[in-house]
Amino acid sequence: MKEEMNCINLEKMTTFKQNGTEAMSNEMSIELKNLPAARVECIEIGRKLATGNFGDVHEGVASSLPVIGDRETKITVKKLHPNHTAQEKMNFLKEAILMNNFDHPSIVKLLGVCLNTIPELLITEYMDCGDLLTFLRSSVPTDSTASEVSLRDLLSIIIDVNRGAAYLEMNKHVHRNIAAKNCLISKQSNNLITKLGDFGFAKGAYSNDMEVVCGVNSPLLRHLSPETLTNGQFTPKSDVWSFGVLLYETLSLGQIPYDKLENRQVAEHVKSGGIPSKPPYCPDQIHKIMLECWRAAAESRPSFSVLLEQFESLRENSEFQDDKPFPSYFGFYDNEAFGTSQAYF
CATH class of the missing domain: 1.10.510.10 (Transferase(Phosphotransferase) domain 1)
Known part of the structure; x- marks a missing residue:
């Protein structure tokens, strides 16, 4: 099997103990110190949006963030669920490290973490239309x-x-x-x-x-x-x-x-x-x-x-600059693709 590729080699950041759980390496400890630490008192958690891999996801507001500064900002907050295993926490930390190493306008941006709280929080930019x-x-x-x-x-x-x-x-x-x-x-x-x-x-x-x-x-x-x-x-x-x-x-x-x-x-x-x-x-x-x-x-x-x-x-191409509703209809159609009958004039 060909070797998989990754810009941050997370597998080398951990070693496995005899019981199969992962132990943190020095490299991972350094990466954790580089994470943007947010103050939990500056985070207001709002309604639940979804349940993610490691816990619930909420919308929220931050009054101050290390990446943005002292201005009110809408945020998304991932909470590590309270009954997490050691491995789930390790996975949560690895996701934060990965996101912290990405910098591109088409990649969701990590804005901060709260790792000394219960639950631990991972804070990202808020996207108002959801998934x-x-x-x-x-x-x-x-x-x-x-x-x-x-x-x-x-x-x-x-x-x-x-x-x-x-x-x-x-x-x-x-x-x-x-x-x-x-x-x-x-x-x-x-x-x-x-x-x-x-x-x-x-x-x-x-x-x-x-x-x-x-x-x-x-x-x-x-x-x-x-x-x-x-x-x-x-x-x-x-x-x-x-x-x-x-x-x-x-x-x-x-x-x-x-x-x-x-x-x-x-x-x-x-x-x-x-x-x-x-x-x-x-x-x-x-x-x-x-x-x-x-x-x-x-x-x-x-x-x-x-x-x-x-x-x-x-x-x-001009056909791909069409700003009409997609798909477009003219008259009555039995639109099986969307499971409904359409009527547009």
């Missing part, structure tokens, strides 16, 4: 309302995520869980901004147990490449495969990949050469790129830098 998957599904047209996004919007989302993935690729980092639910989106001056986040499954930041990562109940399963499902191999090219599935999610406005198959069937389907279907209304040019991402031979898939060039080129 991309929920945003896409909320944009699906209904009988009485058009879609809330245009093809131009969707291409902008794709390019933002592609830029973040290309940055990780350039820094020799394998994300391992590129999916719409792991991207965050916000609206700034009527422009949509999308960022890649959730590094809880990053190499070295999560258990290498194949059943956890690739098993039938894994949250990653429907985005995994055939080589990952076969032998657990994660590489930049397996991230490209997952990005192709994210393209499917984006152009289908949040449909489930392989929606007619159970999880166990998905794994066998992909290992035997199966790929997601073409989303209804998906432009042929984008579907062609999806197929490139899903090439069976990992080495024949394009790099993220090449994909970015392709999408930037598409954006120059």
